[in-house]
Amino acid sequence: MAYLLKGGIIATFTSENKAVSYKADVLVEGSTITKIAAKIDATPGVEVLDCTDKWITPGMVDTHRHTFMTVLRGSQCDWLLTEYLVKMSWSIQGAVTPDEVRIGQLAGCLDALHAGVTTLLDHFHAALTPAHAEAALSATRASGARVIWCPARQSQPTRLFPNIEYGKEEEAHEWQMRMLKEWGKDGGKLTADGRVTFGWAYDLVGAGPIEVHQEALKEARQAGVAIITAHVVQGPRILVWRDARLLGPDVVFSHCTELADHPAPDDEMWAAMKDSGSAIAATPEDELGMAHGNPVAFDAVRRGVKCGLGIDATSINSGDIFTQMRMTLQWTRARGHEQVHLSGQTAPKYNEWNSADAFRLGTLGGAEAVNLQHLIGTVEVGKKADLVVFDTSSVNLAGIVDPFQGVVFHATGEDVELVMVDGEIVKRNGKLTKANWTEVARELRQRAQHIRERFPDEMLQEIWSKYYEQHPGGPQFR
Template identity: 65%
Template structure:
């Protein structure tokens, strides 16, 4: 495997004692790990030198909640849908009728989209495991992409009927093969789904509020015995956290996405926050779509204040772009806006400074994400001995030229156009602004073809008719 000396850059990262630091240094990458950091390093024989003059060297960003395969659904205006509208149009129809080859190209394109934006690790809530072929298509594309991914197949079956109410007519057979597939994948070297260990096994489990708790306990006990590395589930509104707690399902391997319910629970001794803290669970906050789709308010910095593990996520690749720059900005500016609003409303003396700054948002997208998925010993910072998951920013770009503080630059000014080079596990997957492990051109062509096919099969007009029927029948939100 090639090795690299990243020469003459500025390293921007957090330290072991949780401080943001930026310093001039060379970074030596040997194999899949960072082997040395310091000024004036000399490249050993056979090591390629990458000139990082006027470049920032940062840890790869970590997405703690994304439905990667949904990149193939970008042709629909999902960014304008309410959550309840999305659940009907996308979950009950598009997701239920997606084909394995459509999942494959969506998964591949979604992973490459992430890498292009400097996101090197993804917690993938893969909720389109409709058949064994769908599951294998997702795995194959994930491994092919070169991204670091915790692939969490969803324990759920596709809808077999939409009206007059949803019906899941193949639940029994789906449950059987999904658990068999989980066992099969888990038997591969302890859940390592790729030879290099970049792709590992998790489980997405949204069903704990449905049916007897004993069944859920049995399934999660089996999953943990495999072991899966992460168990993830959606929490928007409602008491799901307490249901997990009361069923004995919580643990440090649990990542709840969204958790907007928690924003409304402000008491220091609130039992939901207490359960998260006691069991060392994590939150994956996706502020951009949460604010726009009626999930509720994003609790990212409320989690930070309470010492709860928290990372950021894109959520649906069909709704938002595949970068975490936007998520960092939304999370930070939403928190600031609400604090300013409260000061004004209560006629308080304004603070001298904002409580949280760009470095705090940067941490959510890097080290915070690594902590959330229990991988901070491997990724999330630029340190000797950690995996070489690195992003190199070109500071001579139109976006970044003249900026001296890399944390402010990355959070408030950067885009994927400034991501010059990306390494995952010591392998260069983007160089000079172009993806290298998988050529983008053929992927883009197939993605367009498959997206057109889906839209022909499910025209937007027919989805709107279905949604109108649902809205007339049920009215309010469907997430409770």
């Protein structure tokens, strides 16, 4: 297919790292942007999309999302991270069915596309069995999203009390490492067009002999994984990875909130990240709410460390990058203002960071973090046609002149009129095209209710209270 996006206002960063907005037509042929010019004449076989005065931006990039957890949306928003681990990761998660995973994954991908998020780094930590993994992968393929699908090398606890025990670790290790080779056999391409690619989630470094993890990650890299991702909250895990020679430009650490407490310019953890080319996925909404620590996105930008934004658990957080953009921007501004006030310094003339800086984190910054900046993250000739068109006559956006401020501070998924991934329209006239959302929503509600019936609030609270009594403060992250 070929499309001509006519009369729109392009808002993007360029490969030279400049924020630009200008009126132009965009020609898409196949999966690629082939021409951008002030005026492009339509030719036979090209569908013209009227974008007069509408904003055309790159698709947003989510560098850390647990997509399947959309099946649990709205049930965990008030939990601390420690509470989440015990109630969700160590309890509910071990009992979800492949069908529950499938509908959560599909709904989560569609939710992302609805909000203009075209690329996801999906940390899939419910690979309980091959059937669970296949359910998530099939839903991902069907969704139309660009996804780096990262099943997690881990097993579920088989006992929580009196001490946590992983009785199926040997079995899980065997099939997951076997499937590693299967998923990576086509150079990591999980769809013929390369829209879905294979990554690896690995949170085990620091537990048990380091040699085991070195060998596992060596096999993953040999199998062709695009990205290796892991959680880093508190504690010196970055240095553990560094000392084991596991860091590299294919590593994306989510959160890295420990780095907020290390402002020294020569701090060795920051240096390890920059020197290795490893990236940070900042998720400010849940980092601030769940006691991860403080967000470090703009600290990373200042230090030249690759960084993008992410949603994290869709059971807890909103599914759009707009929220993450404005939250990290306002948090960083507030911290800077506080430091000026407490130190008695003269107030600055301007804010240090602006809307375009936050926009970059959600687009080109995310693309850089997952090493796809040569394909996505900007609106430029030769890039993949991952594009978002905003309805600037909407209730939220009407009258706004600056698209960067409009996207970061005012936009929602309802203002996203059209979304294109790899040259395919996945949302048109405000409606998703890859699935019937009414049917998806119906099954999502049914599956979610089944989980709630198996794990009522009272049961989860009893589990958490018992664990907290035996382990005051809950699970530790150091």
